[in-house]
Amino acid sequence: MATETIKLILGQGEPLIGRLMLYDSLRMQFRDVRIRKDPNCELCGENPSITELIDYEAFCAVELPAPSGQSPEELDAAAVEISAADLKSIIESGQSMTLLDVREPHEWEINRIDPARLTPLSKFEQFISELNREDEIYLYCYKGKRSLTALKQLQEHGFKNLHSLAGGIDKWAEEVDPSMPRY
Amino acid sequence: MSASNGNRLTPEEINRYSRHVTLPEVGVSGQEKLKAASVLSIGAGGLGSPIGIYLAATGVGRIGVVDDDVVDISNLNRQIAHSTESAGQPKVETIRKRMLEINPLIRVDIYNTRLTRENALELFSQYDIIVDGSDNFQTRYLVNDAAYLTGKPLIYGSIFRFEGQMSVFHPHREGPCYRCLYSNPPPASLVPS
CATH class of the missing domain: 3.40.250.10 (Rhodanese-like domain)
Known part of the structure; x- marks a missing residue:
C-alpha cells in the first residue's frame, strides 16, 4: 500500500487502478483480477444516490432476514x-x-x-x-x-x-x- | 504534486535519500515530489503501522495519521509501530514517535479521534492521497465515500487471517470505487469482531 502511494506521487509504473490484488499467505500466492466501474454504482455511477456522507453505523447494521421455516421466537437469554x-x-x-x-x-x-x-x-x-x-x-x-x-x-x-x-x-x-x- | 522551490532538497536530504535519487524513475525531481506530497493514513494498526513507517522513511513531506485507539499488548504481534512500553498510550502518539525517529525531516500530523462523517471531508481535503488501513466496514465505506466526494485517490487494503486484498480507487480519473466492488456490507452477524 505504501508502494502504491509512492507510485501515485511519482507518477511512475502502473498503479492498481482497475485491478484487485489478492494475497494468500498460506499458499504464498499473489493474484490480480480486473475490476470494473459499476455504471449503477450509488456513489460514482451515472445516477448517484449518495451525494453526501451517510449514516455508516446504520448502513452496516443490516441483518439477514431469518431463514424461512425457522421459528422467529427470540431466546430469552x-x-x-x-x-x-x-x-x-x-x-x-x-x-x-x-x-x-x-x-x-x-x-x-x-x-x-x-x-x-x-x-x-x-x-x-x-x-x-x-x-x-x-x-x-x-x-x-x-x-x-x-x-x-x-x-x-x-x-x-x-x-x-x-x-x-x-x-x-x-x-x-x-x-x-x-x-x-x-x- | 509538482515540487515548488520550497521543496528543493537540502544536501542533508540528498544524502538521506541517495538510494532514491540515483534511481532514474525517481531522481531529485521525484524525491522533491515526495517531499511536496501529503498523505493521510486511516488507522495506526496492523496496516497503518508499516504504511506510516515506510512513508516516513521514504520522505513523504507531510503524513497525517487518524486513530482513536490506545496500544494494547495484544496489538504488538502485528502492529509494529508500537512498543511494549507504549501500552496504554494513544496509537497516534507512538506511531508519530517511531516515524520521526526514522525520519525527523518530515512532518507528522496526528488526529487522536475516530474518523466520522462530521470530520472526514474537512480532514481529507487537506491531503493529496488517502490510505485506508481501517479494520471495520463502517469506516471503510466512510473513507471510500469521503475520498470520492473530495476527489482524492484512495489506496485500499484489508486483511483477514492469512489473506489480504488491495487496490487503488481513483474513480474521478478511471476505474471503480469500493462500492462498485462491494455495493453493500456483509450482514452484521457475519462480520468477525
Missing part, C-alpha cells in the same frame, strides 16, 4: 444465563452436571474450565445424541454468544435443563480465575 460465580459454586458443590465447551479446538487449547467436554458449535449436531435429557447441562463459549446458539439447538431437540455462562470463559477468567490465560 436472561432466563438461561448463569454468572461465572454461580457456575463456579455449582462445579465445586460436586452435584451431577454436564459442562460443554462449544468453542473450536484451537480455543480449547488456550484455556478451558474443568470438567468441561469439548463439543464445538461447528459440529454440535453430532454430539446431541450423546447427551442425556435428564442432565443439568451448562454451556460456555468465549464471550457467551455461541453457547446461546448451541443452547437453542438443544431446546429444539427437547432438552429442558439448560444454562449458558454469561460472558463466556472470558468473564470466567476475569471474575473467577485470574490465573487463566486470556485471548
Whole structure:
C-alpha cells in the first residue's frame, strides 16, 4: 500500500487502478483480477444516490432476514444465563452436571474450565445424541454468544435443563480465575 | 504534486535519500515530489503501522495519521509501530514517535479521534492521497465515500487471517470505487469482531 502511494506521487509504473490484488499467505500466492466501474454504482455511477456522507453505523447494521421455516421466537437469554460465580459454586458443590465447551479446538487449547467436554458449535449436531435429557447441562463459549446458539439447538431437540455462562470463559477468567490465560 | 522551490532538497536530504535519487524513475525531481506530497493514513494498526513507517522513511513531506485507539499488548504481534512500553498510550502518539525517529525531516500530523462523517471531508481535503488501513466496514465505506466526494485517490487494503486484498480507487480519473466492488456490507452477524 505504501508502494502504491509512492507510485501515485511519482507518477511512475502502473498503479492498481482497475485491478484487485489478492494475497494468500498460506499458499504464498499473489493474484490480480480486473475490476470494473459499476455504471449503477450509488456513489460514482451515472445516477448517484449518495451525494453526501451517510449514516455508516446504520448502513452496516443490516441483518439477514431469518431463514424461512425457522421459528422467529427470540431466546430469552436472561432466563438461561448463569454468572461465572454461580457456575463456579455449582462445579465445586460436586452435584451431577454436564459442562460443554462449544468453542473450536484451537480455543480449547488456550484455556478451558474443568470438567468441561469439548463439543464445538461447528459440529454440535453430532454430539446431541450423546447427551442425556435428564442432565443439568451448562454451556460456555468465549464471550457467551455461541453457547446461546448451541443452547437453542438443544431446546429444539427437547432438552429442558439448560444454562449458558454469561460472558463466556472470558468473564470466567476475569471474575473467577485470574490465573487463566486470556485471548 | 509538482515540487515548488520550497521543496528543493537540502544536501542533508540528498544524502538521506541517495538510494532514491540515483534511481532514474525517481531522481531529485521525484524525491522533491515526495517531499511536496501529503498523505493521510486511516488507522495506526496492523496496516497503518508499516504504511506510516515506510512513508516516513521514504520522505513523504507531510503524513497525517487518524486513530482513536490506545496500544494494547495484544496489538504488538502485528502492529509494529508500537512498543511494549507504549501500552496504554494513544496509537497516534507512538506511531508519530517511531516515524520521526526514522525520519525527523518530515512532518507528522496526528488526529487522536475516530474518523466520522462530521470530520472526514474537512480532514481529507487537506491531503493529496488517502490510505485506508481501517479494520471495520463502517469506516471503510466512510473513507471510500469521503475520498470520492473530495476527489482524492484512495489506496485500499484489508486483511483477514492469512489473506489480504488491495487496490487503488481513483474513480474521478478511471476505474471503480469500493462500492462498485462491494455495493453493500456483509450482514452484521457475519462480520468477525
